[in-house]
Amino acid sequence: MELGGILVVYVLIFLLTLLTYVFSRRDKREPLKSAKLPPGSMGWPYIGETLQLFSQDPSVFFATKQKKYGEIFKTHILGCPCAMLASPEAARFVLVTQAHLFKPTYPKSKERLIGPSALFFHQGDYHMRLRKLVQGSLSLDAIRNLVADIEAITATALDTWAGGRVINTFHEMKKISFEVGILSIFGHLEARYTDELKKNYSILDKGYNSFPTNIPGTAYKKALLARKRLSTILGAIICERKEKRLLQKDLLGSLLNSKDEKGEILTDEQIADNIIGVLFAAQDTTASVMTWILKYIHDDPKLLEAVKAEQNAIRESNDGGSQPLTWNQTRNMPITCKVVLESLRMASIISFTYREAVADVEYKGYLIPKGWKVLPLFRNIHHSPEFFVDPQKFDPTRYEVAPKPYTLMPFGSGVHACPGNELAKLEMLIMTHHLVTKFRWEVVGSQSGIQYGPFPVPVNGLPARFWIESSS
Template sequence: MMESIWILFVTAFFFSALLLYRNRFRIKSKYRNQLPLGTLGWPFIGETIEFVSCAYTDRPEIFMDKRRGMYGKVFKSHIFGSPTIVSTDAEVNKFILQSDAKVFVPSYPKSLTELMGESSILLINGSLQRRIHGLIGAFFKSQQLKAQITRDMQKYVQESMANWREEHPIYIQDQTKNIAFQVLVKALISLDPGEEMELLKKHFQEFISGLVSLPINLPGTKLYRSLQAKKKMVKLVHKIIQAKTNRNISNSKVPEDVVDVLLNDASGQLTDNLIADNMIDMMIPGEDSVPILMTLTIKYLSECPAALQQLREENMKLKKLKDQAGEPLRWSDYLTLSFTQSVIMETLRIGNIISGVMRKAMKDVEIKGYLIPKGWCAFAYFRSVHLDESNYDWPHQFNPWRWQDKDISSCNFTPFGGGQRLCPGLDLARLEASIFLHHLVTQFRWFAEEDTIVNFPTVRMKRRMAIWVRRVDSSAAMVKKV
């Protein structure tokens, strides 16, 4: 008896849940004919499981390729709890990126929005987003910041490389993470390496570990611990803001860091709380991406001796010139290294550090005849565009030479996004990678251990990219086999 009541209860629950789901996402009849082809998959989970299982492989774009073959470059699906129009079409992606907040707003998992807070630059829209974005973008482009980044980066890279030993493997992923974090924190809040920096790093690791977690904020949960870590970091930034305000240095003509830039803003919209929160939120896109760019570059170069040789020759030539003239390298010197820049671009194309961006439609939108209904997500998937053979010959081959006379501004290449949310850190990322590469190839030869790229939830190396190094002056020959 008990058993049949139980079965009845479970069946009733299942059907009401199904009904609820159908009502929520039932495609209105007016949309049915205009929606792109595709399937919404299973109730609740949609196609998320297949998407995630592909994302974990070395070819995450397989999920897209399969559907592209059946439905075309733009198709409908249901991933991460939302009906979604997936675009692997460069022009549709461009439209999505260029649209303002009346049409699309950013869409992130719930745990991420909880951690970032309402005033985070990654979430806000309209005039406030444009204001903060403009201020940061202009500062990151300034010659003065580039000069400072160059000095800091050179110092941190040299300090780090001075400790490299030939008898131990060097984990490039860890080394670059450490260096890039120091550079980023210096640019944001002028904090120098030391005890406070170490504490900040520790809290930041705790903070980001909750970015992909269950959205449950109760003592003991990952999200709770993350939020606590963020509070401690925000407190530190408040202390820095207070010290700047007391010394009145924030009103100096030349801002030293991003905090100064935002404190100097005369609009009155940027409160101390907003500034402090945003300093931490800005570490999210900045902290991981640059080290991964450097790490992937080393991976691809290790597998392509001809490219490594040309890169080394280019950098050696510059070093010799500068040494002879007795001049230090400036930021502009690094950016004149055309083959080095091609190597970085090719790494961005093939590595796809950010595979795409998610937006939510604020109204029904029609792009190139495809409908994106209000409330649905649009997933502009850059990875498929970057690996499309109609855009790039032999797209899976690392070939930096392809960039030597190619138009970079094309909408087929969007590693830093585009439109109003174009990454403000793009120049910094390229500069930091150039400096790291220069010092590595002019001082060392290396042998890379076998490693593979993991693509989900973020891009990283499975075994932290271990290399065995030899200082160039001690031996020009290739190094010991592991």
């Protein structure tokens, strides 16, 4: 080996040794004398165990760690030391009882795309104010008036699937959830605005999980430019709504009419950030679950027949489908509701959530240092045999008995739980009703496997063919 090559090797060894020393010293802090760091491995300097996590199914990575170290363990991913929590008690501790000690945390690159004023980037008074507004516009009383419109959106979309051509089920479900998101935010929005929002949001969505670089032509740079255009479009919609002085009760109306205790209104930028945030939260997650519902009932013919029988009875009571679904009917779908719950558990679209310790915290004798990321592992809890018998089996009958508290958290928990959970479930029920009463379908290609992008969906978005069910 030449001298230059030898020097390079020694420099790399020195840097690696230095990094190892820095990270090991950081882990040896003991500000709470009685507490120790959780067990676990921190992996390589800086990169930690990121490669191990993303080179396999994340569920396998976390489950292996939990089996080895227990319900709380440490690791180091994406440049951050992390404490992983895999029990209902720990999730409740972080998300509910001691939520003030753990703030939501997101990469700045993602904040730029959604908008820094979106409610899920905040804590305190601003967060509570925005959460009340969003929750109010998505409450049961508010969404009961959306049943007919959601049904129309769903029926129109599903009708385009018929004919036996292969479609990407997940991508088609995303179109439905986007339209429902627009409906819940704006009510009936002009097509020209909807089309522009859809086009630019699609670009933003593609760049959201890409490498954050400002180099022209990259997915992230394109997403940043689309975000600017979205601000312009939303600004025009907000201006038009203000000029007409409409008092609509949709989300935009709630945001426009809100005043704090000092009488101050939200800025147009704050409103735009929160609209983008709601669209982001509503689309991929709901579409993922609806795709899984379709797959789960497809894979179990007896269950499919039971769901069909329940939904066909409702259809017949509506003059063979000539009358629209009612709110009360969506509240009386016991078999289908259990299918939705089990799909939420099995799929666990939100596998975990990120928090950051704002102070040194002690939990069950372990130290979680200030600045560490803290991840309650929902999927581990949802798939634990301690809480769900035979957890890898899709079994809606398990909900004939309510699950124990904090063992089923598909929408999170605490002050940052998803405020649109009832809208999402309503959308799933309406979609299932129209799917099983009007169509038959077959999955094309591989019928097993999961891909993460970042939410878990069936491989290749579940390609499938659909046909109108014969009435004879």
